[in-house]
Amino acid sequence: MDVNVPDARLMPDTLAPPAAFSGRGRRFAWTLLLLAVAFGAVPAAIVGTGSSYLAQIAITTMIFVILSASLNHVTGTAGLLSIGHAAFYGIGAYAAALLSTRLGLPFIVTLPAAGLIAALFGFLVALPTMRLVSIYFAVATLGIGEMIYVVLLNWVDVTRGPMGIRGIPPIELFGWQADTLLSRYLAVAVIAVACVWVLHRLTHSYYGNALRALREDDQCADSMGINVERLKIESFVVATFFAGIAGALLAHTSAYIAPDNFRFMESILILAMVVVGGLGSLPGAVVGALFMIVLPEALRDIGDYRMIAVGATMFLSILLLPKGMLAEGTALGFVRRSFSRGWATIAGGTPVGWK
Amino acid sequence: MKKHAVFGAALGAVVGAMLAATAGATTAQAADREIVIGYQAPLSGDRSQYGEMFRNAAQIKLEEFNASGKLAGAKVAITFEDSKDDPKEARNIAHKFLDNSKIVGVIGDFSSTVSMAAGEIYAAEKMPQLSQTASHPDFTKLSPWQFRNITTQAFEGPYNADWIIAAGKKTAAVIYIQNDWGISALDGFVSGFKAKGGKITATEAFNPGNRDFRSILTKVARQKPDVIYLAMFYEEGAAFAQQREQLGIKIPLYGTSSLYSPKLIELGRESVEGLHLATTFTPDNPDPAVQTFVKEYAARFKSEPGMFAAQAYDAVGIMLDAVAKAGPSVTRESLRDALAATTGYPGVTGATSFDPVTREPAKALAKMMVKDGRFQVVTGP
Numbered sequence: 001m002d003v004n005v006p007d008a009r010l011m012p013d014t015l016a017p018p019a020a021f022s023g024r025g026r027r028f029a030w031t032l033l034l035l036a037v038a039f040g041a042v043p044a045a046i047v048g049t050g051s052s053y054l055a056q057i058a059i060t061t062m063i064f065v066i067l068s069a070s071l072n073h074v075t076g077t078a079g080l081l082s083i084g085h086a087a088f089y090g091i092g093a094y095a096a097a098l099l100s101t102r103l104g105l106p107f108i109v110t111l112p113a114a115g116l117i118a119a120l121f122g123f124l125v126a127l128p129t130m131r132l133v134s135i136y137f138a139v140a141t142l143g144i145g146e147m148i149y150v151v152l153l154n155w156v157d158v159t160r161g162p163m164g165i166r167g168i169p170p171i172e173l174f175g176w177q178a179d180t181l182l183s184r185y186l187a188v189a190v191i192a193v194a195c196v197w198v199l200h201r202l203t204h205s206y207y208g209n210a211l212r213a214l215r216e217d218d219q220c221a222d223s224m225g226i227n228v229e230r231l232k233i234e235s236f237v238v239a240t241f242f243a244g245i246a247g248a249l250l251a252h253t254s255a256y257i258a259p260d261n262f263r264f265m266e267s268i269l270i271l272a273m274v275v276v277g278g279l280g281s282l283p284g285a286v287v288g289a290l291f292m293i294v295l296p297e298a299l300r301d302i303g304d305y306r307m308i309a310v311g312a313t314m315f316l317s318i319l320l321l322p323k324g325m326l327a328e329g330t331a332l333g334f335v336r337r338s339f340s341r342g343w344a345t346i347a348g349g350t351p352v353g354w355k
Numbered sequence: 356m357k358k359h360a361v362f363g364a365a366l367g368a369v370v371g372a373m374l375a376a377t378a379g380a381t382t383a384q385a386a387d388r389e390i391v392i393g394y395q396a397p398l399s400g401d402r403s404q405y406g407e408m409f410r411n412a413a414q415i416k417l418e419e420f421n422a423s424g425k426l427a428g429a430k431v432a433i434t435f436e437d438s439k440d441d442p443k444e445a446r447n448i449a450h451k452f453l454d455n456s457k458i459v460g461v462i463g464d465f466s467s468t469v470s471m472a473a474g475e476i477y478a479a480e481k482m483p484q485l486s487q488t489a490s491h492p493d494f495t496k497l498s499p500w501q502f503r504n505i506t507t508q509a510f511e512g513p514y515n516a517d518w519i520i521a522a523g524k525k526t527a528a529v530i531y532i533q534n535d536w537g538i539s540a541l542d543g544f545v546s547g548f549k550a551k552g553g554k555i556t557a558t559e560a561f562n563p564g565n566r567d568f569r570s571i572l573t574k575v576a577r578q579k580p581d582v583i584y585l586a587m588f589y590e591e592g593a594a595f596a597q598q599r600e601q602l603g604i605k606i607p608l609y610g611t612s613s614l615y616s617p618k619l620i621e622l623g624r625e626s627v628e629g630l631h632l633a634t635t636f637t638p639d640n641p642d643p644a645v646q647t648f649v650k651e652y653a654a655r656f657k658s659e660p661g662m663f664a665a666q667a668y669d670a671v672g673i674m675l676d677a678v679a680k681a682g683p684s685v686t687r688e689s690l691r692d693a694l695a696a697t698t699g700y701p702g703v704t705g706a707t708s709f710d711p712v713t714r715e716p717a718k719a720l721a722k723m724m725v726k727d728g729r730f731q732v733v734t735g736p
Contacts, residue, residue, distance in 0.1 A: 052480075053450040060443055150562070154533060162535035164468060166475075166493060181450075254446060255475045258468040258535075261442050297447055306437060307399045 027340040038189050046182055055181035059253055061293045062185070062192040063246050068273035068289040069199050069282060070242030075271070076280035076328070077203050078235035079215025081138040084145025085270050088240040090152055090262030092118040092247025097165040097257055098158070107172050111191070111248045118244025119237045121148075126236040130229050133218070145267055152259040164258025171252045188249050195242050196286065202238065203282050204335050205354045211235055212280070276317050278324025281331035288325065388429040388683055392674055393452035395445060395463035395473065398437035405465050409487065409667035410435055411656050413462070415648065416671040420679075429683035431675060438464050442472035449476040459678070460485065460690045462670050467491030467535050474501055483691040487670035488663065491535050495714045502694055502709060504670040506635065506718050508536070508586075511612060512543025513550070514720055515584070515633055519609055520551045524581035527553060527609075530571060530595065531586035533560040540586035540611050556580040561587075566594045569602065576604045585610035592630075593622035600626040607631070612720070616661040620728060628728075633720040635704035636665035637730060640721070645703045662704075669702035676700060 046055045071085045092114035099105045099113055129140045152159050159165070171178040171187045178184040202208060213221040214228050222228045251257050269292060277288020295313060299306045317325065326334075333350070336342025342351030394413055396406035417433050420426075434455075436448040445464055452458045453476070460483040464470040470489035477484040478498030485502040486494065492509065495501050519527065527548055531537040537560065545555055556578040559571045572595075575583060583599075583606050585592055592614040599608070608627075612634040619627055638649045638659055648668055652660040660668070677693035678685050685693075695714060700707045705718040722733045 051450075051454050053447065053454045056447050056450040060447065153562075154560075156538070161538065162468070162533070163491065163493070163538070164471065164535070166471070166497075254442075254472060256442075256471050258442070258471070260440075260466070260468045261472075296444075300436065300451075303435075303437075304398065307439070 026338055030338045035193070038193055039186070042189075043182060043186065046185065052181050055185050057293065057297055058185050059181070059188050061290055062188045063249050063253075064270070064273065064289040064293050065286050066192050066195045066242055066246040066249070067270045068277065068285040069196050070239040070246070071270050072274045072277075072280065072282060072285035073199055073203060073211075073242075074235045074239035076274055076278075076285065077208060077215065078211040078232060080232060080236065081134070082141040082236070082239070083138050083264075083267050083271060084141035084143075084148070085239070085243055086262045086264070086266035087145040087148035088118045088122060088243035089247045089250070089266070089270075090148060090259070091121050091240075092244025093251040093257050093261065094152060094159060094165070094247070095244065096248035096251040097168045100169055100252070101165060101167060107169075107252060108174075110252070111245065114248035114251075115241045115244040118247065119241035122237045122240025122243075123233065125240075126233040130232045130236075142264075145264060149259060149262055149264070152262065159259070162259060164256055164260075165251075166256050168251050168255050168257070170255070171249075184253050188253060191245065191249060195245060196282070199238075199242065200282055200335075204332070204339075204341050209354070215280075272314065276314060276324060278326045278328055278331060280328035281324060281326050283331045283334065284324045284326035284328070291325070389457055390426075390429050390431045390459055390678060390683075390685060391455065391457040392431065392433045392671075392678070393448075393455070393458045393461040393463075394433050394435045394671075395438045395448045395452070395461065396435065397440040397465050397469075398435065400439040400441070402440040402465055405488075405663055406437070408661065408664040409463075409465070411652065412648075412660065412664040412668035413671045415651050415655070416668050416675065420672075420675045425676070425679040426683060429685075431678060433462075433671070434458065438469055438473075440464075440466055440469055442469050445469045445473040446476060449473040449480075449482075453477075453480050453482060459483075459685050459687050460674055460694070462487065462667075462674055464489070467494060470494060471497065474498075477501070481691075482687055483694055485670055485674055485694065487666040490539060492539055499695070499714070500691055502714050502716075504673060504704070504707060504716055505666055506716055506720070508540040508543035508611070510543070510715075510717075511633065511720065512540060512545075513547030515609060515611070516544055516547035516551055516553065518631075518633065518722060519548070519582055519584075520553055524607075525553055526556050526578075526580045527582045527584050528557040528559070528575040528578065528580040528606075529555060529584045529586065530559050530561070530568070530575070532588070532591065533562050536613075537586050544584055544586065561591070566591065568595045568598050572599055572602055572604060576602070576606060580606060582607050582609050584608075585614060587611070588613050589616040589619040590622070593619050593627065596623045596626040596630065612662060615723070615730065616663075617659050618661075620725060620730070624728075627725050629725060631722070631724045631733070633722050634662055635718050635720055636662045637721050637723060637732065639730070639732065640703075642703070644701060648703050665703050669700070669704045669707065672702055673697055673700050673707065 042058050067089060074080050075082050095117040096110040096114040099110045125144050129137060132140055153161055171184060178187045210226050210231055213226060214231055218228045273288035273292045274285050276291060278284025296310050299309050302309060336351040341355055343353045396409045397403050398406040413433055421431060438445045438448055452461055462485050464473055465488055467489045470486045471491060471494055474484055474497045478500055481500060483500050487504050489503055490505055490507045495503060529541055529544060531541045541558060557575050559575060585608060592610060608630045610630060610632045612632055614632050615634040649660060677690055681689040681693040695709060698708045707716050707718055709716055723730045724733050
C-alpha cells in the first residue's frame with residue numbers, strides 16, 4: 001500500500017520556502033472551495049430555487065456525512081468492521097430527544113450530551129469486544145446493534161417503544177432558532193464540517209498512521225510498541241461519539257423519531273457509503289455519503305426501476321473502482337499535497353509523513 | 356494533478372446531480388388547471404406489496420372520478436412517490452410534494468412511523484394529509500391537517516370485545532405484535548374487554564418477523580382461556596393458526612381486521628377454520644359499489660382486493676370528493692376544510708364520516724368468520 005512511502009529527501013519546511021508557500025496557497029484554495037460549496041453554493045441553490053426538497057436532501061446528506069466519516073474512522077482507518085453503527089446513531093437521537101422533551105434541556109447541552117452518551121455506550125461495548133478480530137468483531141457489533149434496536153423498541157416506559165418521540169424542539173442557540181429549512185441546513189452543515197475537520201486531524205496524522213498500522217497487522221504494531229487495544233477502543237469511542245452527534249441532529253431537525261429510523265439496514269447503508277467512497281479514505285466517506293443519499297433522489301423520476309438502478313450503480317462502482325471512488329492511497333496523497341499536511345520535499349518529490 | 360482533476364470532477368458531478376434533482380421538481384406550470392394529489396407509499400422494499408395495492412386501487416378510483424364529471428373545469432392527477440417505508444425518504448418526499456404548487460393534498464404513507472415523520476412536515480407547512488392506514492393514536496393529533504381512513508384499534512378493540520362477550524366467552528389471552536400498532540390493538544381490546552366484565556388471562560408480545568409461536572402457545576394454553584385474541588398481520592396469523600393446530604390446541608381464535616386477507620386462508624388452509632374477525636371491507640358484500648370495485652380490480656390486476664386495497668380506494672375517493680366539493684379553484688386550505696366536513700362518504704369500507712373535532716373516522720364493521728375455506732359474514736353473535 002502506498003500509504004507511507006519513506007522519503008530520504010525529507011526536508012524541513014523552512015529550507016524550502018517556495019514549496020511551502022505554494023503548499024499553503026493550495027491548502028487555502030481547497031479549504032475555501034470546500035467551504036464555498038457547503039456554505040455558498042448549496043445555500044445559494046436552496047435560496048435560488050426556493051426548493052425545500054433540496055434543503056431537506058442537503059440536511060440528510062450532512063447528517064450522513066457525519067455518520068459515514070465516523071464509521072470510516074473505525075472501519076476504514078482502524079480496520080474494525082462495525083455493522084451496528086445505526087444503533088449508536090439511535091442512542092444519540094434518543095438521548096437528545098429525551099433530554100430535550102423530558103428535561104427541557106437546550107440544544108447546546110443535548111448535542112454534546114448525545115455524543116457523550118453514545119460514546120459511553122461505545123466504550124462499554126468496546127471493552128469486551130476489542131479482543132475479537134475481523135468477522136468475529138463484525139458479528140459482535142451486529143448483535144449489539146440489534147440489541148440496542150430491540151431495547152429502543154421494547155423499553156416502552158422510557159423510549160415510548162414503537163410510538164416514537166414527538167415534539168422534539170428545533171435547533172436553538174442562545175435564542176437564535178433554526179426554524180427555516182435554510183437555517184437548519186446551515187446549523188447542521190457547521191456541525192458536520194466541524195466533525196469532519198476533527199476526524200480529518202485524527203486520521204491525517206501520526207495517530208492515524210498508528211491506526212492504519214494496527215489495521216494492517218495488529219501483532220506487528222503491538223511489537224513496535226503501539227498499544228493496540230487502547231487505540232482500538234479509542235477509535236471505536238470516537239466513531240460512536242460522532243454517530244451520537246449525528247443522531248442529535250436528526251432528532252432536532254425532524255421533530256419525530258422512532259426506532260424504525262435505526263434499523264439494521266441503516267447500518268448497512270452507512271457501511272455502503274464508506275465502501276463506495278473508499279474504505280479508509282475520509283474524502284471518500286464524504287463523497288460516498290453524498291452519492292448514496294443524492295442518487296436515489298435524483299433517480300426518483302424513473303419510478304419502479306429506481307432501486308434497481310441504485311443497486312446497479314453501486315455494483316458497477318465497486319466492480320470498476322474496487323478501492324472506492326477516492327481510494328485511500330489517493331486520498332492520503334491528496335490531503336498531503338492539497339492541504340499541505342505532509343512534509344515538503346525536494347521539488348517534485350512525494351510529500352511524506354504528517355505535520 | 357490528474358487526481359485533482361478526478362476529485363474536482365467527482366465533486367462537480369455530485370453538485371450537478373443535486374441541482375438537476377431540484378430542476379426536475381420545479382417544472383413549468385401547464386396553462387390548464389391541473390389538480391394533483393401526491394401519493395406516498397412503499398413501492399419498493401419490504402412492504403412494497405402494500406404500496407402496489409394502494410397504487411392499483413388509486414388508479415381505478417382516479418379514472419372513475421375523472422370519468423364521472425363531478426369536477427368540471429379541472430382534471431385531477433395522482434403523483435406517486437416511493438417511500439420504501441423509510442422515514443428519511445418520507446421527509447424528502449414531503450418536501451418534494453410541498454414544492455409542487457399543483458399538489459393540494461397528500462395521501463399516505465403506509466406505516467404510522469413513516470406517516471408521522473412526513474406528517475410533522477405537512478403539519479408545519481400546512482398540507483392536508485390523509486393516510487389510508489396510519490393507526491398511531493397521535494397521528495391525527497399532530498395538527499388539524501392530518502386525517503385517516505382507518506378505524507383505529509381504540510374503535511375496533513372494544514367492538515371485538517363486545518362481540519366475544521356477547522358470544523358468552525369470558526376469558527381471553529392476547530397475542531400481539533410488538534410495534535406501535537400492536538400495542539394500540541392490545542390496549543384497545545384489553546380496556547374494552549375488562550370494561551364488559553371479561554378477564555384477560557395473559558398478554559404475550561412477539562417481535563415483527565417472528566414466525567415461531569410454539570412457546571407462546573404452550574404458555575397461553577395452560578391457563579385455558581375461552582378465546583385467543585390475535586393482534587397481528589396475516590403472515591403471522593397463518594403461522595400462528597398452523598402451529599396451534601399442530602399442538603392440538605382447540606381454543607377458538609378471534610383477531611383484528613388486519614388478518615383479513617385471502618392470503619390468510621391460502622397460507623393457513625384448514626388451520627384458520629373458525630377464526631373470527633370484524634372488518635370494514637369484504638369482497639362478498641352484495642353492495643353494488645363493492646362489487647364494481649372487486650370486479651374491476653380482479654379484471655385488471657388478476658387478484659381479489661383485500662382490506663388494504665379497499666382502504667386506499669376509499670381514501671382516494673374521500674380525497675377526490677373533497678376536491679370536487681372545494682371546486683376547481685381548490686387550495687390546500689379549502690381542501691382541508693372540505694375533508695374535515697366529510698360525512699357519510701359511501702365507500703366500499705362502509706359509510707365514513709370524520710369527527711369534526713378529532714378528525715377520527717367512524718365506520719360500520721362487518722363480522723366475519725372463516726368457514727369452508729373462505730370468509731363468510733356472520734349474523735348474530
